[in-house]
Amino acid sequence: MPKPCKTDFDDFLDLLEDACGKPFVQRRGDLLSLHFNGVAIQSEMRLSAPDELVFSYTRAMMGFLLFQPAPAHLLMVGLGGGSMAKFCYRHLPDTRITVLELDADVIALRDQFLIPPDDARFRIIHADAADFMESARQDVDALLLDGFGPDGLPPELCSAQFYALCRRALNPRGVLVANIIDRDPRLPSCIAYLHAEFGPRVCWCRAEGGGNRIVFAVNGASDGEGDADDGNECRHAFRPQLLQRAQASGLRSQLNLPQLVERLRCRHS
Incomplete structure (x- = not known):
């Protein structure tokens, strides 16, 4: 039976668990985001335009x-x-x-x-x-x-x-x-x-x-x-x-x- 593909959310949960309470980074396509926990995105960067203000x-x-x-x-x-x-x-x-x-x-x-x-x-x-x-x-x-x-x-x-x-x-x-x-x-x-x-x-x-x-x-x-x-x-x-x-x-x-x-x-x- 094929193994189900992991979603971005699955990857996020793995990162959250591995972070052990520390800030962590997630990449989603062209976006790189900073997280302190599972509640909100603290900062976000577009890899194709790293100096752009996304928020x-x-x-x-x-x-x-x-x-x-x-x-x-x-x-x-x-x-x-x-x-x-x-x-x-x-x-x-x-x-x-x-x-x-x-x-x-x-x-x-x-x-x-x-x-x-x-x-x-x-x-x-x-x-x-x-x-x-x-x-x-x-x-x-x-x-x-x-x-x-x-x-x-x-x-x-x-x-x-x-x-x-x-x-x-x-x-x-x-x-x-x-x-x-x-x-x-x-x-x-x-x-x-x-x-x-x-x-x-x-x-x-x-x-x-x-x-x-x-x-x-x-x-x-x-x-x-x-x-x-x-x-x-x-x-x-x-x-x-x-x-x-x-x-x-x-x-x-x-x-x-x-x-x-x-x-x-x-x-x-």
Whole structure:
């Protein structure tokens, strides 16, 4: 009797069992994916286009370019499969990129995801972001928070104290971008902490076709300053400047920047 062919799901179950609780990689045709468990895909790479941003939420997070079009220093929390790190390394050649990753097993998979080696303008640091922020210098132009573990967003990365440290690490015109799952029960608290720290300079959008809420918080005076309690008034006040930047960006098509500007909201409901 012929032996039944194994399905992708069968292969996945084998990988999950062999991983023994550690991060693992699965290949499905042209796609390579990173998993922490059997619940969700953490990161995905197209082998034929390894620097492409496959997930819509990563493209939305790149909206920080609307506020900081030419960042000198970019700090990322959470490496995953390195999607945003690789994209920024390729498309922002004048930007210094620092990536913080808590899990050494995730860092060990960097070669499989074709993440470039450390060099003069790119480095991955094995560190706890909450501890690292305690001594971070005030030189960060854009801070991207995408640190997740097997149980989702760690509470240490969603606290008033952590967001205060993040703001301290930003330069006066720096921008923080946070990826928060819409169904996370701590979402209202995260938003409240960000508003308490950054005042009215907080806006957000939902990633297309997903359950991710991408929150932008701008340090100090900015084109995005307004009154968040006035619904979408703040968005309309600075939308022309952001649309101008979106149209001027060489990445406007890849990232759908003009559409992202239209989706920005200030009322978090």
